[in-house]
Amino acid sequence: MKVLSCTASQDHRSAELMTDQGKLVVYGITENIIRCVYTKREEVLSLSPVGIERATEAGIRIEEKEDCYILATSGVSIRIEKRTGRFIWSDRKSGKILLKEDSKELAENPLMVYSTGGEKPVIRRVVTVDGERNFVENLKPEEDHMAYRGKLYFDWAPDEQIHGLGQGEEGIYNYRGNVQYLYQHNMRIPIPFLLSDRKYGIMADCGSLMTFNDDSRGSYLYLDMVEQLDYYFIAGESVDEIIAGYRKLTGKAVMLPKWAYGYVQSKEAYRTQAEMIGIAEEYRKRRIGLDCVVQDWNTWEDGKWGNKKVDKSRYPDLKKMNQALHDMHVHTMVSVWPNMNSGTENCDEMEAHGFLLNDYATYDAYDEEARKLYWKQAEEELFSGGFDSWWCDSTEPFSGPDWNGACLREPWERFQMVGNEHKKFLRADRANLYAAAHAKGIYENQRKSAPGKRVLNLTRSGYAGSQKYGTMLWSGDTCATWKNFKKQITEGLNMCISGMPYWTLDIGAFFTVNEKWQNRGCGCSQDPSMKWFWRGDYDEGVSDLGYRELYVRWFQYGTFLPMFRSHGTDTPREIWNFGEKGGMFYDALEKSIRLRYRLMPYIYSMAGKVCLEDYTMMRSLLFDFPEDKTASAMDSQFMFGESLLVCPVTEPMYYGAGSQKLDAARNWKCYLPAGESWIDFESGRYFGGGQWIDIPVTLAYIPVFVKAGSVIPMEESLEYASEEVDTPFEINIYPGKDTVFTLYEDAGDDYSYEEGIYNRITLNWEEREKTLTVGPAEHDFPQSIRNRSLRIILNKKESGRTERVVDYYGEEIKIYF
Structure with a gap:
């Protein structure tokens, strides 16, 4: 040229x-x-x-x-x-x-x-x-x-x-x-x-x-x-x-509802209204944190795939169900699909308006009027029945030809096969745009219908711009192996480097079974044919102690994702299926949930920063340590927000598949990036940066380090994200250098933040003066730290913890140590 x-x-x-x-x-x-x-x-x-x-x-x-x-x-x-x-x-x-x-x-x-x-x-x-x-x-x-x-x-x-x-x-x-x-x-x-x-x-x-x-x-x-x-x-x-x-x-990322950062319980699939309520009741009975129960597919009547009307024999009163859950401060999410069986009310209505693609089943999300009709159908029974959020499943609706067969095809073959299907039904110039167009319709039409309620759309695919539509992307239907678990960490890091702030996965993987097809979920327990994607290592699911260990490690990793969500088929996922209190697996899971809720002020402040400053909360080490070549090349550790270095454990130490006992070393090798000092979050032990260390681990512990020179706000005893408690609000200082943390507060589930109605309260630690300055707060919200006691904890390197308790009324105060 x-x-x-x-x-x-x-x-x-x-x-x-x-x-x-x-x-x-x-x-x-x-x-x-x-x-x-x-x-x-x-x-x-x-x-x-x-x-x-x-x-x-x-x-x-x-x-x-x-x-x-x-x-x-x-x-x-x-x-x-x-x-x-x-x-x-x-x-x-x-x-x-x-x-x-x-x-x-x-x-x-x-x-x-x-x-x-x-x-x-x-x-x-x-x-x-x-x-x-x-x-x-x-x-x-x-x-x-x-x-x-x-x-x-x-x-x-x-x-x-x-x-x-x-x-x-x-x-x-x-x-x-x-x-x-x-x-x-x-x-x-x-x-x-x-x-x-x-x-x-x-x-x-x-x-x-x-x-x-x-x-x-x-x-x-x-x-x-x-x-x-x-x-x-x-x-x-x-x-x-x-x-x-x-x-x-x-487009800028929007705020998700605060409850979206709590624990989300899902599985394939709850089948009745009573089961949905019973799951929430059991968590509340056990006083374990929970913010959402998810209703997966097949809510419709038999033979009416994708119809956005529920089977009344199993869900007789959606409003009553959702009200019962809301009374327990539990939110709900419902699965909706872009394709519908011919002969269903929804499909026939789309066809009558000319809004179907040329597979005669999937609605045309590129058409604004079709998106409005899709929303109308979703609103008529599901949204008006009290569901809080959407699970837009199968938003890459033409990958079916590859979703079969015993052997995984070559990468180029899969690309051609699935790509040609998308070109056939979506057009070649927009083959990758369907998921984003679908999300746009959900977001824009919900905001018109319910302007005071934040949109949350868990979607299996997306594209550039999806972040402005209230989406949480998830990684799809993975299988339960240690190798896949490690790959998921890497894929999550690249997704966040791609500018997408909100990504999650199926904790424990979607598929657990391999050869024992009789134990399959998804209605496939009568199908003996092998599937390339149904290749988990645990035919007995949660009964296998090897799967329990993998699930615990996946769960611990999920504690530090933008959305903390368990989901899958073949085997149950609720905490009580992993034993009872006092058992090693149950206790490890409960500990992770309690930690997630302890960190809720820190996490929600990161979410505020995502929206207001284009921040990314799940951070490859390339974000913060670009000059440290060892750190920037790491594909298995990451920063969660400003202060927490997370080192997931990705190998079994206690049990192999089939509950086989292992005699493995119970140490984990971690790299601490240069230029900072690091504090073990659990033990308080200090380490210098720029080195590899071996850390002893237990099933209930994965290495998490706090960057020295950090302020981390925490809550105690939350059972849901927006719970108001009468215990003091905790501000943990990890000294080492001057630092400022900005605590974000808003109403939690509306769009008033777009009008500037939120608090950004500075927590300013001055190392030399040993002084914390808490800045002013203009607005009062549920859970606001205004008019609350603050417990300030200084985590000293040599002499342990020093605490101060002060009352805060929204005006600047200084706390001296």
């Missing part, structure tokens, strides 16, 4: 470069965010598949040299070589080269649409583990118009790390030397955003399938179907700054 000329726009916020192969246009979005478009059309198209608002705020200066053009904002410069069209991106202030971008390609690619051509559809309905599906066997392709396939080529630095791209299955943390397919699937959530440890990110404004490739064939990002090659370069001094840039483009 030869660059022939470069001209500035009238407002000097963009530059147009003519080449021998089309047009390049560079826009200054901010001083650190640059948009680049390569097109072979006459004009740049205004469309944004991801829904980005196209504001340009930064001026671009153009300098021509003999062999190149230099385009620059005050933050970033691009050297564009005239002979090759190569881009070299640099930090304007330091002059450091950030990225060398080799070339760009656009090749014509016809966009095909599929229909029966006026024939009656030939539908084969298949019952799968992942729900009932329509396969239309007489769809025919027809060219809609000519679009393009695109490639962005990169010349990475030899030791450069590349992260992000959403969540896959393989457990890859650094994508260098790997191929990653970006497509919607049960256990895959593609995000068109990658982040380098060299302090930049790249986001493709693209809704099609994509492939990241870094091997002998080259280093590139392949975009399957685009109208133009449209992407953003985001520079920043930190990962947080880069992600803030990403959210500026795709």
Whole structure:
């Protein structure tokens, strides 16, 4: 590609470069965010598949040299070589080269649409583990118009790390030397955003399938179907700054209801109204924390898959059920699906309006009016019946062809198989956009219907921008092995590096069974055929002490996720199925739940920071320790918020599969990042940073370290997130240096925070003066620390704990030690 000329726009916020192969246009979005478009059309198209608002705020200066053009904002410069069209991106202030971008390609690619051509559809309905599906066997392709396939080529630095791209299955943390397919699937959530440890990110404004490739064939990002090659370069001094840039483009995360950060009990599946109530009653009887009970699928009558009307023989009175749960301060979530059986009330209504996709079962979430009708159907009985939140399952609705067979197919084969299904039913240019469009409909229409109630949507897939729709993404239907558990930690870290602040998983995995098919859930206990995804190590489920140990370790890890949620099939998941009080497994689980609720003020303050400052609460060590190469490459430890370093235990120590006793070492190797001192959260023991240590562990303990120079607020004795207790509010100081923690408070389940009605109370520790200053609080809320006693605990290195108890009335106070 030869660059022939470069001209500035009238407002000097963009530059147009003519080449021998089309047009390049560079826009200054901010001083650190640059948009680049390569097109072979006459004009740049205004469309944004991801829904980005196209504001340009930064001026671009153009300098021509003999062999190149230099385009620059005050933050970033691009050297564009005239002979090759190569881009070299640099930090304007330091002059450091950030990225060398080799070339760009656009090749014509016809966009095909599929229909029966006026024939009656030939539908084969298949019952799968992942729900009932329509396969239309007489769809025919027809060219809609000519679009393009695109490639962005990169010349990475030899030791450069590349992260992000959403969540896959393989457990890859650094994508260098790997191929990653970006497509919607049960256990895959593609995000068109990658982040380098060299302090930049790249986001493709693209809704099609994509492939990241870094091997002998080259280093590139392949975009399957685009109208133009449209992407953003985001520079920043930190990962947080880069992600803030990403959210500026795709949307800020909204506040979830406070109860969403408590314990969520789920399984496949509660079958009756009485069972839902009974689960909550048992937790309350045991005085163990609980905030939500989840109603999984099959609430509908037999044969009415996906119908948003419940079977009245099992759920005779939803309002009464939900009121009984609400009286216990327990919230509810209900599973809804985008596809519906023909002949159901919901499907027939969608069909009558022309709102079905060409599988004649799945509603068209790309159509605004179809989204309104879907909401109307969900509201009529489920929302009006008192359900608090949504579980939008199967939001990648056309991965069915791969959800069968005894052997896992090759990665490229799965990509082609599932990708072609999505292109057939969703169109190639928007094959990855369905989940985000579906979430948009739930969010926007609930806010219109119930403007005072926060939206929470647990969804199995998403895309760039999903964070602005009240979503909590989860990793899909995994199987119970130690290997998969470890992979899930890595995938969660990459999801959060992808700019998505809210991610969770099925604690204990969805599938536990392998060969003993008679023990399968999901209505499959009569099916002896082997399934590649049903490969757990524990045919006897919770009766197997090996599974109990795996579940406990997964549960301990889940304590430090944005959502703390247990779910799965094949075996029960409620705490009393793991023994009784005094038993090692039960006690370990109870301890984790109590810790989660102890940390609720800390967690909710992190949530406030996510919303107000584009923060990320589950943090790869690359966020906070980029200069420590050991830390930044870690794929199995992470920071939970500002202060807690979490080191999950990912190997068995007590029992193997089949309850086999193990004689394993009960120590865990942890790395403590350099530049900080660290305190064992449980023992109070201090350690220096920049070293590996071996820590003795028990079943009830995983290593968690507090960064020295931290303030952590805590509560005592909560059984639900919004409980008001009469015990003093606890402020724990871990000295070591000056620090400020900002405590966030608001109403908990409305949108008044959007009007500025919230408290951000500074807890300012001054190390030299040994003084804590508690800043003022303007508003009063349930659970506010205004008009409460505060117990201030100084955790000293040598001499243990020192406490002060003071009364706080919303005005600044100082506490001296």
